[in-house]
Amino acid sequence: MEASKPGAAPTGHPGRIVAVLAFGGIVASVMQTLVVPLLGELPRILGTSRSNATWVVTVTLLAGAVATPIMGRLGDLYGKRRMLLVSTVPLIAGSVVAALASGLTTMVVGRGLQGLGVGLVPLGISLLRDLVPPEKLGTSIALMSASLGIGGALGLPFASAIADYGSWRVLFWVSAGLSVAIAALLKFAVPDTERRAPVTGGFDYVGAVALGAGLVALLLAVSKGADWGWGSGTTLGLFAVAVVVLLGWGLWELRVPEPMVDLRTTARPRVLLTNAASVVVGFAMYASSLIVPQLLQLPKETGYGLGQSMMAMGLWMMPGGLMMMAVAPLGGKLSGKHGPKVTLLLGSVVIAIGYGISGFLMSSAWQLTLVMCVITAGVGFAYGAMPALIMSGVPQSETAAANSFNTLMRSIGTSASAAVIGVVLSQMTVSGGGFTLPSEDAFRTGMLIGCGVAVIGALITLAIPYRAAEVGAAGGEAGVSAEAAAARPGAARS
Structure with missing residues (x-):
């Protein structure tokens, strides 16, 4: 099935539609960091080992990675709004299962179901192309895309507050309520304007x-x-x-x-290089999320830890998420004026600067918050530009699948970041008082790696082919290029 044709008159209130879809993306991405503040308590709560307890986080990432491209393709076939509503079902079910969990197995099942809901983000980005007027599309896509990072950043203080002052089960009941609210908003506030044709090849x-x-x-x-x-x-x-x-x-x-992912489309230089940049930007984004919270919470006796409580750590991290939310619309306007390639390049450079200034801004909580704000500002610019570049290089009928594949590339980057930074922090350690902790050099090395990776992202971005003549379209139909138009069914006959 195909989505509504470009230029079809959108129905409904664009601002409300964008708000609902962005809220849905934030809620879905919150699920990835929802249990991070609980990691120290999970072995006791679930009666298991610390190693086994990490599956509560790992399974969510795995489920999200698998579901994202599948839901994107189903959205192209059967309607993006319909699949958005379907994506809320595992979010709700998983939250309820986790809230009622009495052991590791039940919790892992619930968290896996929650991970399936991350398809809300790429589906929402693609649906914006069908529902939002061209003049507002650039900023809307940027905000929706940045919801992946915003949700992750805001999830920490949200979860920390509930974990500190209430039962851990309340955390999942609240997420269940938010998921129900998203389903209701999608049903009644987002119009179904997609024009569908019979499926020719199926799934x-x-x-x-x-x-x-x-x-x-x-x-x-x-x-x-x-x-x-x-x-x-x-x-x-x-x-x-x-x-x-x-x-x-x-x-x-x-x-x-009728492939799951059209590899011929993803092999086009613009799409291929944008996806490569997505991997490294995802890596750079997640590295700071692993390093800064630990620095904030380590005891002051180490000489470099800041001794903050879990709740205080979450609050110090919150400005980063708010910065990303504020920057995303600005990135959309910048893409509309100069093209998304410029915005992605700016984002990568700003991320590198954020990591760079951490070399002399790590001695207090406000300094680390400043570092995080610079890094997340860069992520806001970069994440907002990626969908515009992707959609300018693929036909209209493949936007959901292409955006889902791009989201998958970001997930691979964050997983690689967790592995690499995890090795650095576990190998460069100091011992004292019967404890082994990551050393100050380990944190500085991790920050240096993040800076280097962001620079690589900038270099990849410079190689992305994007003509100046396409800039005017970037703020409209995400810069539909000649190569995307040529790929559309029937283009050769027109």
Whole structure:
């Protein structure tokens, strides 16, 4: 099925539609950091080991990575608004299951269901192209895309407050209530204007299963390699399975008439390089989220820790999320004037500057908050520009699948960041008072890695082909380029 045609008159109030979709994206992305403040207590709560308790976080990332491209393709086939509503079902169910959990297995099932809801973000971005007037599309896409980072940043203080002053079960009941609210808002505040035609090829089930299996093997090896050992048979075996399965998936996708992901489209230089930049920006974004909270909470006796409580840490982190929310619309306007390539380049440079100034701004909480605000400002610019670049390089009928694949690339970047920064913090340690903690050099090294990765993102962005003549369209239909127009069905006959 195909989405509404470009230029179709949107119905409903654009501001309300954007607000609802952005709120949905924020709620979905909050699920990824929802239990981070509880990690120290989870072994006791669930009666399990610390290593097993990390599955409560890992399973959400894995489920989200698998569901994102699948929901994107289903959105292109059966309607983006319909699949948005479907995505709220596992969010609600997972929150209820987790709230009622009495052990590790039940909690992991609930958290896995919550992870399936992350498809709200790329689906919402694609739906904006159908519902929002061209003159408001750039800023709307930027805000919706940045909701991935905003939700992650705001999730920490939200979860910390509830964990500090209430039962951990309240955390999941609140998330269930928010998920129900999102479903109701999507149902009654977002109009269904998509024009559908009969499906010609149907859904690629083989491709979906193969992609899911390959991603699970890859991300599981990346996220758990530090625990299992990077040279262990399990880790190496999973990497081998990932390579074989994903290569086989790629060959399959090139042969089927209606692929899960059109690899020929993703191989176009603009799309390919934007996805590559998404991986490294996702890495850079997540590295600070791993480093700064630990620095804030480590005891002052270490000489570099700031001794903040869990609640205080969340509050010091909150301005970063608010900065991302404030910057995203500005990035949309910048893309409309100068093109999304410029905005992505600016975002990567600002992220690098944020990490760079951390070299002499790590001695107080307000200094780390300033560092986070600079980094998240860069993320807001970068995340808002990526969908515009992607949608300017793909046909209208593939926007949901293409945006979902781009979101997946960001997820791979964050998973790689968790693995690399985790190794740095676990290998560069100091001991004292019977405890082993990451050293100050470990945190500085992690910040330096984040800076270097952001610079790589800027260099990749410079190589993205984007003509000046397309800038005027960037704020409208996300800069629909000649290569995207040529890829549309029937273009050759027109």
